Amino acid sequence: MQANQPPGNTVVKLTVVVHSAPYSSQAAYSAYRFTASALEAGHEVHRVFFYYDGVHASNALSTPPQDEFDLVKAWQALIEQHELDAISCVSSALKRGILDAREAHRYEKQAANLAEGFVLSGLGQLVDASLSSDRVVSFGA
Amino acid sequence: MTPKTLTFIARSTPYGNGRAKALLDMVLSAAVFDQTINLLFMDDGVWQLARNQQPATIDAKDLSAALGALPLYDVNNVYVEARALDERGLTPQALAVDAKPCDDTEIAALIAGSDQVFAL
Numbered sequence: 001m002q003a004n005q006p007p008g009n010t011v012v013k014l015t016v017v018v019h020s021a022p023y024s025s026q027a028a029y030s031a032y033r034f035t036a037s038a039l040e041a042g043h044e045v046h047r048v049f050f051y052y053d054g055v056h057a058s059n060a061l062s063t064p065p066q067d068e069f070d071l072v073k074a075w076q077a078l079i080e081q082h083e084l085d086a087i088s089c090v091s092s093a094l095k096r097g098i099l100d101a102r103e104a105h106r107y108e109k110q111a112a113n114l115a116e117g118f119v120l121s122g123l124g125q126l127v128d129a130s131l132s133s134d135r136v137v138s139f140g141a
Numbered sequence: 142m143t144p145k146t147l148t149f150i151a152r153s154t155p156y157g158n159g160r161a162k163a164l165l166d167m168v169l170s171a172a173v174f175d176q177t178i179n180l181l182f183m184d185d186g187v188w189q190l191a192r193n194q195q196p197a198t199i200d201a202k203d204l205s206a207a208l209g210a211l212p213l214y215d216v217n218n219v220y221v222e223a224r225a226l227d228e229r230g231l232t233p234q235a236l237a238v239d240a241k242p243c244d245d246t247e248i249a250a251l252i253a254g255s256d257q258v259f260a261l
Contacts, residue, residue: 019163051167052159123166123167123170124174127170127174128174130145130147131142131145131176136257141259
């Protein structure tokens with residue numbers, strides 16, 4: 001039972017796709033606000049899939065000025081609070097220098113920087129999620 | 142599970158940014174799930190279908206060659222926005238891949254008949 005039920009008790013099962021990077025595009029922030037609002041309204045977020053430039057939201061080394069909104073931290077808090085399934089596309093992430101410990105080891109890189117709470121996985125996870133969701137909502141297309 | 146209809150809309154030029162490649166990767170991933178896949182080229186995306194692309198000159202991979210592999214993945218529902226071709230001086234006969242020209246009404250019907258739509 002969700003804490004909040006949407007009007008008419010119609011819980012929509014959502015997959016959210018994020019295509020654009022924090023600070024480059026408003027869409028990256030809008031995706032976060034949409035996801036937070038959907039959860040607040042009692043809907044189900046089946047998976048959040050970060051693709052293309054969207055994977056920058058999972059970079060633990062992102063360091064905005066202290067007086068600016070920290071989107072990486074905000075996503076992490078939302079993921080933790082709602083136990084969200086948050087996946088960064090592995091091929092998009094590796095190209096852009098976002099690696100977990102396993103990939104860093106595999107490619108003999110000196111450091112891993114995938115933010116906690118995010119998981120690297122393949123595009124099949126997006127297709128799979130979209131097949132079992134009522135709606136797929138994409139940001140930054 | 143009843144098969145769903147997934148429609149992918151390619152709207153970006155092939156090499157100006159990574160979106161064309163990113164969308165094609167989505168299509169190929171979806172193709173292995175045994176669903177109904179539609180691929181529609183709209184707006185600047187129709188440039189992806191142009192013949193004689195020479196991306197090696199900019200150290201890029203040939204996207205139109207990858208598009209040629211779509212039938213191997215059973216992606217046969219390929220559509221192109223007729224007006225976008227016309228606006229850019231392209232003709233359906235001059236394309237690297239067979240694509241069915243569509244007008245706005247047909248495109249609207251394609252989208253309306255889809256369970257999920259992805260555009261890049």
